Amino acid sequence: MTTFPYGPVELRTEAPVATVRLCDEAGGNRFTPELRAGLIAALRAAGADPAVRAVVLEGGPGVFSAGGTTERMLGTHEQRVVELWEMIRAIADCPVPVIAAVRGHALGGGLLLALYCDVAVLSERSRYAMNFLAFGFTSILGASHLVPAAFGRPLGTEMLYTSRSYTGRELRDRGAGMRITAPGSVAAEAHRMALQAAQAPRSALELMKSQLVRTSLADAEAALEREIPDHEETIRGEEARRRIHGLHGQRLAGPAAGRAGDDRGAAA
Structure with a gap:
């Protein structure tokens, strides 16, 4: 097994599976320039390792x-x-294939990061929210397409409108x-699925991923273009x-999924 640090991101390879871990939990694994560069x-x-x-x-x-930092949310379009x-x-x-092991809370852009993975495994106990509107702005990064596509239109639309957080069990x-499982099983389940996928030849996996991503990414990019204005x-x-100044930095998620006001301190 080999391990390489990329700033606040760690790459650990135990072929045929590589694990990319976001390590800035104290900072909420928010999208700082360092985390973004390290993840990329x-x-x-x-992906380059045969x-x-x-x-x-x-x-x-x-x-x-x-999700995003205050500086990013208040920054330029480029940022x-x-x-x-x-x-x-x-x-x-x-x-x-990239499989997300989402044991902890995932909020706003952080949840989108997981949903853009080829497969996501969530925890029954952690909380998940799409809270753009709580901050007073409309969705971005293709969320208007991806969230209803991932969760089903009724639930995904509700998530976008209400900004509330939901436990994985809910x-x-x-x-x-x-796949939504017990907190202690999230990582093991994600690695089990990765090992199952890795039984196929890499050339076939690459072709399969290309086929699946081609359509989904085109839909997401079209949604992004509609969202930008x-x-x-x-x-x-x-x-x-x-709202960004007032809400950002509050606790990640409220104690009750049914109380939207408790959930809006989560990062977008």
Whole structure:
């Protein structure tokens, strides 16, 4: 087994599976420039290793990723959209399947990061939210397409409108199609699925991934183009700026999924 650090991201390879781990749990694994660069570099290195046939993307046990930082949310279009889309594309561009082990909370852009993986395994106890509107701006990074596609239109649309957080158990009870398991089993389940995929020849896996990503990424990119004008208009408004300053940095998730007001402190 070999391990390489890429800033706050770690790449551990035990062929045929590589594990990319987000290591800045104290910072919520938010999308700092360092985490973004490290994630891109680690995914590219894993994909370039001919012995690797599947990748597991992990966060910490408490938080997978809390999404964007205050600086990014208040920054330029390049910082908020272009650079983060490059990070998302690194998952799609990885030539082998990427499986997200989402044991901790995943919120806003952090949840999108998991959903852009080829497969995602969630925890029954952790909380998941799409909370763009809580901050006063509309969705971005293809969320208007991806969230309903991933969770089903009724639930995905509800998540986008309400900004509330849901436990993995609640998402499973509402019919979410991804694998949702006990917290202690998330990583093991993701690695089991990665090993199952890795039984196939790498050449076949690459072709299969290309086929699956081609359609899904085209739909997401089309949604992103539709989202950009509304997102830019709303996030530059005074109300969004006030909410970003006021809500960002509060606790990741409220104690009760049914109380939206408790959940809106999560990062977008």
